[in-house]
Amino acid sequence: MEEFAAVSGISRPTVSKYFNDPESVRKSTRMRIEQALEQHEYRPNIYAINQNRRLTKSIGLVVPFLVDPFFAEIARNIENLIIATGYRPILLNSQGRSEHEVENLESLRSFRPAGVLIAPLGRESDRSALEAFCEDVPTVLFDSNISNIGHGFVGADNRQYARDIVEYLCRSGEPPCFFEMRTPANPNANKRRQSYLQTMEELGYEPHVISVEGTGWAFEDIGYRQGMAVIEKRLLQTNTVLCSNDRLAIGFLAACFEKGYRVGVGPQNALRVAGMDDHPFARFTCPPLTTVAQNYAAVSSSAVETLLTLLSLGDSEYPARREQLFEGRLVKRMSA
Amino acid sequence: MEEFAAVSGISRPTVSKYFNDPESVRKSTRMRIEQALEQHEYRPNIYAINQNRRLTKSIGLVVPFLVDPFFAEIARNIENLIIATGYRPILLNSQGRSEHEVENLESLRSFRPAGVLIAPLGRESDRSALEAFCEDVPTVLFDSNISNIGHGFVGADNRQYARDIVEYLCRSGEPPCFFEMRTPANPNANKRRQSYLQTMEELGYEPHVISVEGTGWAFEDIGYRQGMAVIEKRLLQTNTVLCSNDRLAIGFLAACFEKGYRVGVGPQNALRVAGMDDHPFARFTCPPLTTVAQNYAAVSSSAVETLLTLLSLGDSEYPARREQLFEGRLVKRMSA
DNA sequence: ATTAAAATTTTACGCGAGTAAACTTTTATT
DNA sequence: AATAAAAGTTTACTCGCGTAAAATTTTAAT
Numbered sequence: 001m002e003e004f005a006a007v008s009g010i011s012r013p014t015v016s017k018y019f020n021d022p023e024s025v026r027k028s029t030r031m032r033i034e035q036a037l038e039q040h041e042y043r044p045n046i047y048a049i050n051q052n053r054r055l056t057k058s059i060g061l062v063v064p065f066l067v068d069p070f071f072a073e074i075a076r077n078i079e080n081l082i083i084a085t086g087y088r089p090i091l092l093n094s095q096g097r098s099e100h101e102v103e104n105l106e107s108l109r110s111f112r113p114a115g116v117l118i119a120p121l122g123r124e125s126d127r128s129a130l131e132a133f134c135e136d137v138p139t140v141l142f143d144s145n146i147s148n149i150g151h152g153f154v155g156a157d158n159r160q161y162a163r164d165i166v167e168y169l170c171r172s173g174e175p176p177c178f179f180e181m182r183t184p185a186n187p188n189a190n191k192r193r194q195s196y197l198q199t200m201e202e203l204g205y206e207p208h209v210i211s212v213e214g215t216g217w218a219f220e221d222i223g224y225r226q227g228m229a230v231i232e233k234r235l236l237q238t239n240t241v242l243c244s245n246d247r248l249a250i251g252f253l254a255a256c257f258e259k260g261y262r263v264g265v266g267p268q269n270a271l272r273v274a275g276m277d278d279h280p281f282a283r284f285t286c287p288p289l290t291t292v293a294q295n296y297a298a299v300s301s302s303a304v305e306t307l308l309t310l311l312s313l314g315d316s317e318y319p320a321r322r323e324q325l326f327e328g329r330l331v332k333r334m335s336a
Numbered sequence: 337m338e339e340f341a342a343v344s345g346i347s348r349p350t351v352s353k354y355f356n357d358p359e360s361v362r363k364s365t366r367m368r369i370e371q372a373l374e375q376h377e378y379r380p381n382i383y384a385i386n387q388n389r390r391l392t393k394s395i396g397l398v399v400p401f402l403v404d405p406f407f408a409e410i411a412r413n414i415e416n417l418i419i420a421t422g423y424r425p426i427l428l429n430s431q432g433r434s435e436h437e438v439e440n441l442e443s444l445r446s447f448r449p450a451g452v453l454i455a456p457l458g459r460e461s462d463r464s465a466l467e468a469f470c471e472d473v474p475t476v477l478f479d480s481n482i483s484n485i486g487h488g489f490v491g492a493d494n495r496q497y498a499r500d501i502v503e504y505l506c507r508s509g510e511p512p513c514f515f516e517m518r519t520p521a522n523p524n525a526n527k528r529r530q531s532y533l534q535t536m537e538e539l540g541y542e543p544h545v546i547s548v549e550g551t552g553w554a555f556e557d558i559g560y561r562q563g564m565a566v567i568e569k570r571l572l573q574t575n576t577v578l579c580s581n582d583r584l585a586i587g588f589l590a591a592c593f594e595k596g597y598r599v600g601v602g603p604q605n606a607l608r609v610a611g612m613d614d615h616p617f618a619r620f621t622c623p624p625l626t627t628v629a630q631n632y633a634a635v636s637s638s639a640v641e642t643l644l645t646l647l648s649l650g651d652s653e654y655p656a657r658r659e660q661l662f663e664g665r666l667v668k669r670m671s672a
Numbered sequence: 673a674t675t676a677a678a679a680t681t682t683t684a685c686g687c688g689a690g691t692a693a694a695c696t697t698t699t700a701t702t
Numbered sequence: 703a704a705t706a707a708a709a710g711t712t713t714a715c716t717c718g719c720g721t722a723a724a725a726t727t728t729t730a731a732t
Binding site: 673674675676677678679680681682683684685686687688689690691692693694695696697698699700701702 | 703704706707708709710711712713714715717718720721722723724725726728729730731732
């Protein structure tokens with residue numbers, strides 16, 4: 001930087017100021033610097049930069065399971081938003097394991113990011129580790145809420161999701177059973193079940209929840225295996241199944257196919273199957289999956305905005321923890 | 337570190353040595369340091385560390401499209417291997433766009449990683465940018481080969497992939513048409529087509545390649561839309577379709593379903609459809625997709641090992657660029 | 673043209689480690 | 703026990719930049 005400052009004819013501290021915020025220097029000097037920049041392609045050393053900055057110009061982004069295209073897609077959205085605001089995203093994948101999640105937080109600690117966006121594993125998260133982290137680093141949770149952890153939460157309005165699709169299924173055919181994992185990794189599943197139960201009651205139908213065994217994040221496999229069992233044991237009380245999420249539904253559809261149950265609306269079909277989330281592949285299942293679409297864009301931008309607001313404030317003036325829930329949109333396809 | 341060295345009763349340079357390689361200090365001092373570590377939870381500042389190291393203890397990992405679970409899965413494998421070797425992975429997603437790929441390389445430059453593993457976009461990659469980068473940083477390519485770029489390549493033996501599945505399809509039913517994108521993003525597709533043509537010829541069948549329009553990385557969508565068109569125009573010369581990859585096949589299956597074509601083996605079905613890669617979701621399509629399984633583990637570990645070998649050598653003693661191709665395994669499922 | 677405000681330059685120090693060199697202590701070898 | 707080799711300690715310098723303070727110059731306002 002010393003040498004570069006010399007050739008550009010500007011003092012080093014001013015050049016340093018320029019790289020922190022090009023708008024903070026006079027236009028004439030800015031142009032001189034940028035002119036010199038074209039010829040000498042100097043770039044500040046990020047390690048030296050961050051050594052002296054309390055908080056770096058980077059934002060951590062932790063997702064629980066990147067092989068799930070749902071999270072890959074939301075991570076992609078958030079990454080782009082972070083870049084657009086001039087920060088650098090640090091993407092970390094917890095791979096469905098609590099140890100990895102904790103390691104990721106430890107790793108982020110040493111990166112000293114300005115803030116962090118995290119979609120926690122949920123039930124399997126190490127609550128105390130998360131809590132301790134959030135006290136040190138401005139953190140916004142998304143997708144999966146953990147009560148009173150972090151400085152805010154942005155996610156899906158699961159009650160509305162389940163209500164809307166249950167109402168749709170009921171008025172267009174037989175009322176749905178609810179197919180879910182008994183011990184879901186993700187708290188969204190519980191809210192969805194509760195909302196299913198409540199909506200069924202309000203509509204005057206008897207609810208039937210089918211809670212199947214299975215742990216981990218291989219939801220399709222669980223949906224498939226347990227779907228096979230459910231069909232063999234004839235546990236379905238009606239011809240309509242609402243799966244707790246699209247990935248379970250994808251597995252369930254595979255089980256239906258193997259068992260020779262035709263899925264779809266209309267008298268020629270044996271079953272109707274629906275999911276929730278509008279997984280990127282839900283359009284391409286056979287039949288295409290009826291579901292409730294997450295508002296990816298709204299969740300992503302709201303999470304980023306919430307964090308940026310925090311960053312613009314001092315630690316002392318943080319607002320109260322707010323939970324922002326976004327409604328989903330019913331997407332009628334051929335499966336139900 | 338000064339303070340921590342004081343409380344542990346060891347000199348700072350020795351503590352520094354310990355953090356660079358715990359095995360490099362005597363066992364007795366190592367234990368004293370680790371004992372002190374438990375009480376004071378000191379951790380070296382990574383920015384200060386990397387400021388003075390020519391190459392950092394991190395490895396860049398660039399993938400072209402993380403929303404594709406195939407890449408997410410291989411990235412997961414590689415990340416774990418990198419961590420196991422004591423390096424820190426820096427995961428970057430090119431999101432199917434050349435600009436992002438170049439930005440990722442620029443970003444990696446400032447991180448000064450010890451080495452980089454990259455699956456390039458392929459045809460859309462900025463060849464000169466990649467080439468320049470590989471001259472500065474030890475880089476191993478995987479999945480998608482670009483001739484003479486990087487210090488090595490690890491990927492699929494596409495000729496064997498196509499040969500094996502074409503032979504299988506031919507001996508178990510009608511010879512396959514080949515369904516592909518006309519301008520595939522990825523060079524693997526070309527090799528697969530060539531191998532299809534050659535194998536068909538060797539077996540004495542007339543090849544039929546159906547090259548459809550479509551750019552970008554939304555392969556399922558292209559497979560679906562163009563599959564619809566292909567069916568409508570009755571372009572299929574036989575009842576068997578080999579798709580250039582599983583994601584195209586997933587879209588094609590959706591088109592078949594919508595058009596009422598039953599897919600699978602046996603006389604009750606109208607079409608057989610197969611893919612290549614063994615995409616994580618290929619098991620759960622309806623019907624489950626017959627395909628050639630990538631050897632994820634072999635590709636991942638071989639890529640990492642190749643890079644680590646480079647890192648253990650000086651720049652002057654780099655071996656000649658080697659291309660390692662791994663065979664795929666034919667996976668017979670119900671679709672063909 | 674004065675004057676105040678804003679921007680820039682000079683100077684200097686600090687961040688938290690890596691690392692080299694010379695010296696001292698501990699360990700292993702004979 | 704003598705000796706060499708290995709490990710550890712002291713000391714001191716370096717990396718590349720952030721940043722504070724005081725002095726100076728430029729710009730804007732009156």
